[in-house]
Amino acid sequence: xxxxxxxxxxxxxxxxxxxxxxxxxxxxxxIKTKCDDEHPCPLIKKSNDEQGAITWLKEHPIQxxxxxxxxxxxxxxxxxxxxxxxxxxxxxxxx
Numbered sequence: 001x002x003x004x005x006x007x008x009x010x011x012x013x014x015x016x017x018x019x020x021x022x023x024x025x026x027x028x029x030x031i032k033t034k035c036d037d038e039h040p041c042p043l044i045k046k047s048n049d050e051q052g053a054i055t056w057l058k059e060h061p062i063q064x065x066x067x068x069x070x071x072x073x074x075x076x077x078x079x080x081x082x083x084x085x086x087x088x089x090x091x092x093x094x095x
């Protein structure tokens with residue numbers, strides 16, 4: 001999915017820990033500009049707001065990941081766990 005507006009701050013934050021394809025994928029899970037039956041609203045953060053997505057990454061503890069935030073995991077070289085979490089949520093819903 002291509003986001004219609006640039007999300008520079010979010011991409012810059014994510015690019016410190018993920019490759020370009022992963023950044024696009026995660027950003028698409030956090031922010032979607034079109035929500036309907038074909039394109040459901042984001043699974044993680046129901047927002048089309050870049051700052052809201054950044055705040056979620058920094059402040060929202062994920063219970064199944066030892067109550068760590070995405071940023072905490074990434075800073076501890078566990079970005080692979082973050083990516084698997086987003087993929088799991090996309091496939092089966094919140095876990």
